[in-house]
Amino acid sequence: MNAWAGEERDIMGPTVTRAASAKTITPPLKNGNELREAGYLIAVGSRTARFRRKHRNKFLLILLLALILLLLCLTVAMTVLYVKQKRNKPVRICHTKECLRSAANLALSMDPTTHPCQDFYQYVCGNWAEEHPRPDAYRSYDWFREKQNKVYAVVRDFLTHNTTDQPKPVQQAKDLYTACMDTEKLDKLSLKPVFKILKSLGLPLYPTFVNATEHFDYSTYKFDWLEAVINVKTQLGMDVLIGFDLFTDPKNSLVYRLVMGSPETTNPFPSMHNEKKQHIGQRNFVKRNMDYRKKNIRIFNNYYEQNDNKFESLEYKDDEEKAAHIYKLFYAELIKLFILESAPKDSNITELELDQNIFLAADEFYTMSENMYELEADNDTSTGDDDQYLDVPEYDVDEVQAHTDMIVLSNNGTPVPIWKRYLEGVFNISDVELDFKKDKILISDPDLKYMSLMAAYLSRAAPVTVELYIWIKVVEVMAAHTTTELRLLFQRSYDALRQHDLTMPPRSLYCASAVNDLLGMAVSYAIAKPDFLTNTKPKIQVMLSEMKNSLSRLVGKTKWMDEATKLATYQKITEMKTLVGFPDWLLEQGKLEEFYEGIEVDTMKHLENLINIIQVKIKNALNRFRIGNNVTWATDPTEVNAYHTFQENTITVPLVMLQYPFYDLGLDSLNYGSLGTVLGHEITHGFDNFGRQFDKNGNLLPWWTNGTIASFVNLTQCFVDQYSSYFIPELNEHVDGKKTLGENIADNGGVREAFGALKEHLFKNGEEPKLPGFEHLNSEQLFFLSYGNVSIFYLEGAF
Template sequence: MMSETTEDRFIALSVEAAAKTKSSSPKHLTVIIRKEDSGCHVFCRRFFMCILLLAVVFLTSIIYGIYYFANTLPDVCHSKECLRSAATLKQNMNLQVDPCEDFYGYVCGNWADDHPRPENRIANSWYQERQLKIFRNIRSQLERNASRTDPKPVAQARTMYQACLNYDAREKEGAKVIAKYLQEFGLPTLPTLLNHTRFGPRRYKFDWIATVARIQRKLGLNVLIGFDIVMDQEDRNRNRLTLEYHYSPDLLNFPAYEWSKLHSKGYRSSVEPVEEEEEPEDEDDNDADDGPDAAELADGFLKIAEAINPGFNGSKYEASFMTLGETYMDFFNQLPGRKADNADDSDDQEEEQLSYYTVQELQNITDAYIAPDKPYPIWQHYLDELFAPFPGAKPTAQDKLQMSDENIDFLKKLVRVVSRQPIQVVELYIWGLVTTYIVSHEYNELETEEDCAKNVQTLMGLAVSYAIADKNFLEGTKPRVEAMLNDIRDEFNQMVLETNWMDAYTKYATLEKSKSMESLIGFPEWILDVRKLEEHYQGLQIKKNRHLENWVSAIEFLMKDRLQTWRVKNEKYWDMDPTEVNAFNVQNRNAINIPVAIIQYPFYFLGLEALNYGALGEILGHELTHGFDDSGRNYDKYGYEKRWWSNHTLQEYDKRADCLVKQYSKYYLAEAKGFINGTRTLGENIADNGGIREAFRAYRAYVKRNGPEPMLPGFDDFSHEQLFFISFGNQNCEVVSPAGAAAILQDEHSPSKFRVKGVLSNMAEFSEVFQCAPGRPMNPEKKCRVW
């Protein structure tokens, strides 16, 4: 028998009680029964609550975990700029190369696969590709139909471009227009020496001085006498005139193969177009850069004569043209200041000494040199003719020319040579230069749309800049680039303070120059003002289907502006073309010029500041450092060339610079079979080494202010500082032909792969970031550093 439970007894008592109480028995019984049900309900509810609590805890844990991992895993940048940068870098890099062995090969090892060198170019690089992109953009703008809303200069630029492409009209107008210009210059269409028996030496009159002045005024071409307008080195608020060595290319400075192409294109109906790949043979051929011989000159002159004299049969005068070629070469070889005579690979020259002379004082100097008793008036006559249309701007007797000792010496020797030559020979020399210059431009049917766009951009650069300018640049991009430059300047200043080889006075003067350095970024803001742009080009005449006339008109317009305004006080001066993919330091103005064309991918807009500072940031630092390289250090904060460093600091500077000279002189460029000239490239190497340090420090300061950046897609294993150096290396990627390699050895810039190697092997920070052990090629024990 089962024992009676407490619950059974409780129920029995309740039933009994209910029987005794009629009125309440049903209700009471019901309540007692519900009491039993209530216990089950409480249990279920409590069970449910426990399950719910566990679920909440579980979900909270999941949410917390998601939050935790979302905030501890690196963020990834998925902007289009980041995706493009990631794809580009991945394509260019060769991860099979050890970055501590050859960082250039590591970053640029596959670059040539997607960026082959065009057959008509000796090299290809990011800079050249971006410049071509700019020209294509210019071409696209110039090919648009004219709009009523276009400023007049933009419409004129489009007219000039269309005339350049009209080869039939160019050939039709050519001979007549060229003859007109030769007459204006005072030159015949055929050299007088072709029929010299008609004119004896005493009977023939030719004013060569007036002729070269007119050519300068109308074509901007230096012939025999070089002319320029320069900033006064004693007062930067004014300009000075100078007469100097003529820097225009001479016919005998053309490589022989260029001469052949030039004159083949000069007379288009006589030959088939010449392929551009006709480069000189292997770089071992030392004669590849020699100019044409007498026979080639004779052939070129004959074809020019036929091109500008319809009906002229040059075959009847072949012997006479051979004599012309020989005479030209003989005269050229007597001229002073030939490039070959002045070449100095050591570049170890004293600072140029500048002096001031009135025109009469210069005349006395040259007269005394050639024959004191036989004056040879030249300089006043030259300037009178040059400024003839602008009497208000004509130099006075009190105006002094700013001259270097080197140019004084050149002018003395020039006058002596010219004064001893038959005047017909001088005429031949001028005729040969000018006709070649004009004919090669007018009859060049191999010019492409890009060539024509480039011509327009050269002559009407500000109008073209207006057409392609991003109107949001001034408010968006420019302030960010200025902020980057300020960061870099701050780091340079800090590096100066940290130096232990500069005395206090020189440090202070250096900091003052850095703070005073002007920055011109993008383009002049006023070109976006249509009224000001049209005022700037007021007076320029451009005609439909008149290519040569437009070309000369535009040059004459530019020269007119220079000659008329040479006395105007120097204000903010944009010594650059906004559409050029480059950057400059104008040392005699203490200014950095950063054209808008270089503020583009792959130098900027890269998605991450690590990449931006590694590319454009290094460029900005490079240009700033040029103000303190082996040349820039000679200019003070006002741009005056003077000695402003102490002797002790100069000695210490030279010691450190000599380390760079020796370092880079050991680099051997196998493609050109030669070593780099460490002296010639010193200024650029100083700027490279200083610029990368400043940019790297500036990026670290940026991260300290703003916190870490997102990761680059596909580069999870790379730190941002590694990406900084990869971006720097990427902007230097290029591919060159053997001829290009030989040319690079003569350049003031080191070859790209050695720019990368030289700079990074001098940076301990690079070796730390990529964990390069001491003694590896990219982490040598001996490092060079100026800044």
């Protein structure tokens, strides 16, 4: 065939004819094209192409099936390999020193023989008491107290070391510690420093009531008790008979107001037995809690030594009589020590007569103390109805005086001007001049009742008895900071009152505590590290932000809050300020000297040092009356606690709370379970049964709707019922669920907020490593383990 023929030939080749035997007669066709169109011609190779197409489709199908099968095999193989690798993959474990320390302490504290679902507290904390023995100085013990003792030890060590290039207040802190530790000098000075102060206060060296000399005419004795009370307030910062302070206006947190009532600051000096401060914010003047027992009146909380015969257990008397007997013996010995050092040596009064007069004086003081206690007890406002404090009355000084005069006259007394003279006398040491037409005084109804009855009582009391009362009140808080003999007298009495031995902590720790109380910012400067601002503080601020977010989510899920209250709650959460670590200005050059301007410290004068610092602080506080309120720290950075300040809507987190055992635990789950729950507790206080009354600006104004308040009260009854069912064997009484409602709500809300914050944190940052020895627990379980551990608290005899 000629595939490339000329033009006259069919390009497909010569014509093809059928065999002669064919029956079909083919009509004549002109050319190949017509044959093809008629279907008689088929392209060359068409059968082969059809065959190829048919088998090519089968081949592709087989190939596709093979590929699918291969992919399936690969998938199975990869899955098997992944599962095998997953099972055999080494678990990420945190081996930092922080994680190892946390793991060891958790393991030692736990009681693994207890099932966590049966007794979670025992499971987490069952062996904590054994691993952390309670010092004899404390009846109760927990992480907070243990950490505070360690802080005092750190402060002590710093104060004993020589340093250079430190600000003046830091050196003054060292000098204050040196003076406190020089007990030999204190014994040598004896009572001379106290005598000097008594003269400046207008008080005698020993009570006139004792009549250490013959022929004393009590009927002609005159004593200006108000002048003495003013001097005590301005020189010692101490309330006697009259309580006075400056607080931010409950309805306008930007300004300060004058506040008066029953005595509040009854001991301005550092105490050896540093009880953990309670969360009260600034509610004291609107809600005074006088719920304490007579036998635990505020004395004897400084020192300890062995009993002597004068304070033997008095089994034949009941508890109240025992307490009264111990108090009177203490006051008698206190008075006698002062008389022996200051009374005329040529007195004709016999020793027996002197002792009789001393015991009469002690008995008279105790009687007046009981009477004043009853007046203060009538001032108890712990009725449980918090809404009554929304409206604290304000008075001008003449209105208070008129009301007082009316009560005095109705009790057959003689009215005398008190309140204007008192306020003028207190502000006389400041740069502020009061305007009694504009400067109103905030006084709650119970406080006004106390002030009036107190004035009526004093109008009929013998001046010599009033002098005796003020003298002992002042001397008992100063005497503990003088000689060894007086310190031992305090401790013997304290021990007899408690009826068990209480070991006195070392003098060094007491002095470190005293320095920390009075010059806390100087101590904080010394232990603060600059990298805190760039390392730890940002992490805590992130935690606080997540805590707020968590609370907002919880609020959003509530059904008992209406939308208006929810919106106001969101706004308060947003506006809540945070103070973390230490003040921003603390490390700035010259700021610490400015903060402590006017303070002088002498290494040879311990008691005078304490008083000088107190006087400077009083004057500074009075001078701020016209300046107005700024957001300030509720505590020193060296205090182991955290605070929510109602009237500033502020959370304060001191520096030492950002250390072990509350923070720096190695894993975020542990940090959120400990510090996070503490912060959540404080945040929730802004919305508990008392905190809900302060709005986003810290003003005591209603911002919850009535319907939401009613729902809240109904829902919180379950808290009251639950906690009231708890019986504390060590105290032999049930918990008062109503009085502890705020704290219980804060505890519950705090752990829920912290748990929600942890979930958000892990979602953003991914899975965390395992804790060594606790690889079987996930992050959420570690959170609750940490929370249970930091919540440890036990009383004497509980374990």
